[in-house]
Amino acid sequence: MTSDPIPAATLVIFRDAAGAPELLMVERAKAMAFAGGALVFPGGRIDPGDHALASTMAMAEDGAARIAAIRETIEEAGLPIGLRPIPDPTTLATMRDGLHAGRSFAEVLAAAGSSLDLDALHYFARWLPAHAHMRIFDTRFYLARLPVEAPGAIVDGTENVGLFWSTAAQVLADADAGRATIIFPTRRNLERLARFASFDEAVADAAAHPVRTITPVVEARPDGDFLCIPDDLGYPVTAERMTSTLRG
Numbered sequence: 001m002t003s004d005p006i007p008a009a010t011l012v013i014f015r016d017a018a019g020a021p022e023l024l025m026v027e028r029a030k031a032m033a034f035a036g037g038a039l040v041f042p043g044g045r046i047d048p049g050d051h052a053l054a055s056t057m058a059m060a061e062d063g064a065a066r067i068a069a070i071r072e073t074i075e076e077a078g079l080p081i082g083l084r085p086i087p088d089p090t091t092l093a094t095m096r097d098g099l100h101a102g103r104s105f106a107e108v109l110a111a112a113g114s115s116l117d118l119d120a121l122h123y124f125a126r127w128l129p130a131h132a133h134m135r136i137f138d139t140r141f142y143l144a145r146l147p148v149e150a151p152g153a154i155v156d157g158t159e160n161v162g163l164f165w166s167t168a169a170q171v172l173a174d175a176d177a178g179r180a181t182i183i184f185p186t187r188r189n190l191e192r193l194a195r196f197a198s199f200d201e202a203v204a205d206a207a208a209h210p211v212r213t214i215t216p217v218v219e220a221r222p223d224g225d226f227l228c229i230p231d232d233l234g235y236p237v238t239a240e241r242m243t244s245t246l247r248g
Contacts (some may be wrong), residue, residue, distance in 0.1 A: 005128055005138040010043025011081060012068070012124065012189070014199040015146045020167045022200055023190075024146075024153060026076060027162040038181045038246070039171060041189075042079075043234070044072040044159075049104045056106075065140045066118045071105045077130060078154040081144045082120045087112050089151045100156070120144055124206045125233070126213045127185045135192055138213070139216035143206060145199045168194035183246050184216065184227060191237045209234040220243065 013024040023204040025039045046068040054063035070082040074096050080086050087095065091112050098108040109115065121142040127161045128138045166174075174180040175187065182190065196202040212233060217227045225242040229235060 001192075005136045007046040007065070008044060008137040008139040009065040009072070010041045010139055010141050011069040011073050011121070012041050012141060012143050012193065012202075013073070013079065013081060013146050014143065014202065015165055016199075017165075017167070019199060020169065020194075021202075022165040022167055023171070023193065024077060024079070024163060024165055025171060026155065026160040029159055029161050038183050038186070039175075040183075040186055041071045041141070042068055042076045044076070045137070047071075049106065053104075056232055062123065062140060063118065066121050066142065067105065067116065069121060069140075069157045070116065070118075075099050076156050076160055078156075079150055080114075080147065081150075083109075083114045084117045084119050085114065086147050086149050087114055092151065122206050123211055124202075125189060126211055128213050128215050129185070130215050130217075138186070143199070143202055154242045181246065184240065187240070188229065188235050188237060191204050192235050195236065205234055223232065 006135045015022045015024070017096055024042060028038050028040060030122050046064050050064040050067040050071065053067055057063065066082070073079050073081050074092070078092065078096050080092050095108045095114075098111070099105065121144050123140065125141040126139065127141070129136055153163055155161065171180060171182065172187070172190050172194060173184045192205075193202060196205065210233070212230070214229050214233065216227045216229050219226050219239070226239040227242055227245050228239040232240045
């Protein structure tokens with residue numbers, strides 16, 4: 001078991017749709033050590049190259065995390081979030097191939113003539129579990145809107161085996177019916193996101209609540225043990241019975 005949390009970043013991508021906005025979900029390969037077989041948002045660990053790129057730019061303290069979220073979304077879903085100008089499909093495919101081949105993000109961006117628009121990402125939450133697990137991630141969650149000119153998402157077929165767009169409410173319903181698997185942080189974030197009728201509403205809610213690191217704790221109650229989170233960070237459900245909790 002690793003003693004130090006792994007810094008990571010993930011991106012909640014909104015797409016306009018009738019009735020309620022849709023979110024991009026990816027399905028983790030069952031063989032993955034973390035959240036195998038579960039539905040998650042695109043994202044992954046923050047690499048040294050993300051820090052190196054952040055150090056060359058004047059940006060906020062979480063610059064490396066924002067860069068990682070953008071890079072991982074290109075790698076995992078082939079979507080150009082946080083890039084300007086938006087690359088054409090051929091250029092985007094070349095960028096993705098370069099990242100998969102191990103080229104640095106800085107090199108890939110330069111070759112494509114693209115720059116980063118980190119303001120396209122809105123800080124939403126930060127989760128740091130403390131359970132006994134072989135991998136513990138310190139993950140920052142960001143919100144972003146799918147560009148109108150973005151191509152269709154395509155799964156990478158490595159760490160993830162599928163992707164799809166769905167409303168938060170539908171993903172929760174699928175999980176409750178046993179048709180999908182979601183871990184505790186994903187469920188709590190989906191419950192929060194299901195309340196919003198638009199991307200703008202979600203951004204406003206994010207701005208209205210402080211982002212504090214959320215470390216769920218086990219609370220013994222008369223009717224059993226519950227995994228709990230703070231009740232002042234915008235989450236409509238803050239406790240789940242331990243017997244039904246999937247922690248990742």
